[in-house]
Structure formats: C-alpha cells, structure tokens
Amino acid sequence: DADVTQTPRNRITKTGKRIMLECSQTKGHDRMYWYRQDPGLGLQLIYYSFDVKDINKGEISDGYSVSRQAQAKFSLSLESAIPNQTALYFCATSDSNYNEQFFGPGTRLTVL
C-alpha cells in the first residue's frame, strides 16, 4: 500500500464550487505539505503543517484553506474554485527538518 495517498485522483468541477482534496499518510510523519504544480513550473507551496495544531501559509495560499484533522490527515479546500486553480496538486510528508519529503500520487483538478 502507498505510504501517502490522495483522494480524489482526478476531479472536474465548475467555477464557484467548493472542493476538498484529502491526503492520508501511514509514514508516521509529523510534517505535511500541500503543493500545486502548473505545466512547465516547479512545485509551489500552498500550506504546510508541522503537527496537528500547527498551520502555516506557503507562497500561494490565497483562495485555499487547510485542515489538519489528525497526524495522518491533511486536507486542502478551495472555498470557491476558479479556473486558474486548475493544476496538479501534491501532498507530501517529512519526518523532520531539512529532510527528504515523500509525495503522494497527485490530484489533477480541472475548474471549468
């Protein structure tokens, strides 16, 4: 079984809809991250969390919110989706500062 899972894997939605992307991990890591990737660009950090009570904004948090429901779960919400949020979204985890991050399989989101 995959260590980091994301649901859904693909989603098509309409402008203005509320969308939630979910991430679960079995690695026992405290640190969890949400990134988006646009064609031809690297990964941009949206939000990150170092434990259940910790939420931090990344480079591009506007239009997004997150919830860390448990050590193993970190969800990303788009309160009112817009077309320029069409992208590939990745969840990642790490065990400590400055170490390798492990990525989930990604969610491809299309906002029409």
Place this chain on the structure above:
Amino acid sequence: EDKVVQSPLSLVVHEGDTVTLNCSYEVTNFRSLLWYKQEKKAPTFLFMLTSSGIEKKSGRLSSILDKKELFSILNITATQTGDSAVYLCAGYFNDYKLSFGAGTTVTVRA
C-alpha cells in the same frame, strides 16, 4: 527572497549520451539541496546534499554540491529511455520549507 534556478529548461539526447543538469541558488541561509525525478506522476527522491564537494552516487546518477559558488549538478551517464523525466532541484534555506526550481525536462531518444 530565496531562489532556485535550473538550467537548461529542457534537452534532448540519444541513448548512451551523458547529461549534466545545473541548479543554482540564491539564498541567505543554506541548509540542504535535494534532487527529485518526476515521470508524469509524483516526484521521487534522488539525492540530498548538505556538504560541499562530496559526490553522491546511485548507479548511473551522481550529484555534487558547491556551497561556495552556490550550485549543484546532476549527472546521468549512459542515458536510457527510462531516464526521460523532469528533474527537480529544491533547497531548504531559511526555514523548514522546500523551495523548488522550475525543473529540467530530459528526453532520451532511442
């Protein structure tokens, strides 16, 4: 603001060629630099470099860091079609977040 720049943006080679990918960074407080490979799905970890001048090697891939000149290179020797991917460079700098470069797309033709 911390910045990671990769070059070239893309390249096409033939099987058996050697490829050198570059990653330079402008940062105020370097911690570590990581290389990932992405093949149309999740990035997979290749190397983490923290010390200058020490080469990390895994099979046909190797990487080295120059902390004085603020760059790293990733070498792939005897390339195969399975090496076709986007290679991402990322660094931990001032705080605990990874900053990514835009990536280099490598296409290996048979």
